[in-house]
Amino acid sequence: MSKTVPVGVSARHIHLTQEHIEILFGKGYQLTEFKPLSQPGQFAANEQVAVIGPKGQFEKVRILGPARSASQVEISRTDSFAIGVKAPVRESGNIEGTPGVTVKGPAGQIELEKGVIVAARHIHFHTSDAEKWGVKDKQLLKVRLGGERGLVLENVIARVSDNFALDMHIDTDEANAAGAKTGDIAEIVE
Amino acid sequence: MSKTVPVGVSARHIHLTQEHIEILFGKGYQLTEFKPLSQPGQFAANEQVAVIGPKGQFEKVRILGPARSASQVEISRTDSFAIGVKAPVRESGNIEGTPGVTVKGPAGQIELEKGVIVAARHIHFHTSDAEKWGVKDKQLLKVRLGGERGLVLENVIARVSDNFALDMHIDTDEANAAGAKTGDIAEIVE
Numbered sequence: 001m002s003k004t005v006p007v008g009v010s011a012r013h014i015h016l017t018q019e020h021i022e023i024l025f026g027k028g029y030q031l032t033e034f035k036p037l038s039q040p041g042q043f044a045a046n047e048q049v050a051v052i053g054p055k056g057q058f059e060k061v062r063i064l065g066p067a068r069s070a071s072q073v074e075i076s077r078t079d080s081f082a083i084g085v086k087a088p089v090r091e092s093g094n095i096e097g098t099p100g101v102t103v104k105g106p107a108g109q110i111e112l113e114k115g116v117i118v119a120a121r122h123i124h125f126h127t128s129d130a131e132k133w134g135v136k137d138k139q140l141l142k143v144r145l146g147g148e149r150g151l152v153l154e155n156v157i158a159r160v161s162d163n164f165a166l167d168m169h170i171d172t173d174e175a176n177a178a179g180a181k182t183g184d185i186a187e188i189v190e
Numbered sequence: 191m192s193k194t195v196p197v198g199v200s201a202r203h204i205h206l207t208q209e210h211i212e213i214l215f216g217k218g219y220q221l222t223e224f225k226p227l228s229q230p231g232q233f234a235a236n237e238q239v240a241v242i243g244p245k246g247q248f249e250k251v252r253i254l255g256p257a258r259s260a261s262q263v264e265i266s267r268t269d270s271f272a273i274g275v276k277a278p279v280r281e282s283g284n285i286e287g288t289p290g291v292t293v294k295g296p297a298g299q300i301e302l303e304k305g306v307i308v309a310a311r312h313i314h315f316h317t318s319d320a321e322k323w324g325v326k327d328k329q330l331l332k333v334r335l336g337g338e339r340g341l342v343l344e345n346v347i348a349r350v351s352d353n354f355a356l357d358m359h360i361d362t363d364e365a366n367a368a369g370a371k372t373g374d375i376a377e378i379v380e
Contacts, residue, residue, distance in 0.1 A: 077366035078268055089338055089369065121339075148279055150344035176267035177367035179279065
């Protein structure tokens with residue numbers, strides 16, 4: 001049985017606490033939805049902020065909603081060199097000891113003390129998909145992307161939940177190295 | 191027998207004809223050496239040029255010498271999105287049907303009609319290395335880069351010559367996807 005998974009390419013983006021949203025956009029401000037994401041309840045917001053590092057900045061970084069309990073900036077390794085922030089590869093939410101960055105919105109700016117990461121590649125499995133294929137939460141998988149720049153990604157983290165929809169998340173470096181785009185199909189090979 | 195190869199990460203760069211060098215830098219101008227490259231006789235020049243596409247530009251793109259019979263710009267897929275030039279994956283020298291770009295130097299500028307490529311990943315083998323490992327010129331190999339972002343690159347082209355030194359050339363997207371840097375060691379796995 002071939003274990004195929006749709007690919008979602010994550011461009012640089014930011015998650016914010018409600019407190020930080022209000023500093024950046026004004027008191028009582030609520031994010032507005034630009035478009036839904038693959039995971040239920042998650043959305044790309046209309047709102048964007050500037051992310052400013054010691055060597056460069058990105059003027060328009062998309063906020064992903066809803067608001068979270070901790071702010072987190074997800075960039076590629078290419079981005080990390082461009083702005084001069086040494087972001088480690090981490091799972092989302094695991095931000096202890098990570099570097100910070102300046103974030104600027106129309107109403108104010110914040111100095112994040114931590115939270116800049118390169119997101120570790122991962123696959124969201126609905127519990128039923130994981131059971132069908134014998135995949136366990138936190139298992140490390142090997143996943144093949146085909147084509148002229150074909151490659152096999154190792155250490156792809158399985159994340160299993162009833163709240164997830166089947167989707168593999170890779171960043172723009174991984175997508176560009178593979179010549180892949182959102183909607184392509186990857187195969188779990190091990 | 192483990193078949194290990196040193197990794198060389200190629201940042202965006204340009205090769206120029208002597209005619210184009212003279213348009214960009216002045217009549218009779220000769221490139222000057224900044225540092226030698228891994229392949230015998232090849233060097234990074236002190237000289238840099240701007241590469242200008244419809245959506246963006248890179249101000250300082252390193253010229254690699256010596257002068258060649260055709261000008262060629264090598265960028266990453268990330269770069270191709272940044273400047274708005276749809277560069278295909280090609281072997282060096284195979285530039286028929288590729289897009290062009292504007293190149294600007296201190297003395298003038300040129301409109302390249304073609305020559306912008308994403309370099310296909312490849313390994314330079316000295317003939318003796320290739321014979322030792324049973325690798326043929328143009329053979330497609332699978333090569334593993336280890337570490338937390340470990341991956342196996344497929345379709346790595348073998349290039350065999352008495353003029354080559356053993357080195358695998360990947361671009362910055364591939365290096366960043368793998369968390370690899372120049373001087374790392376890769377393994378030919380198939």
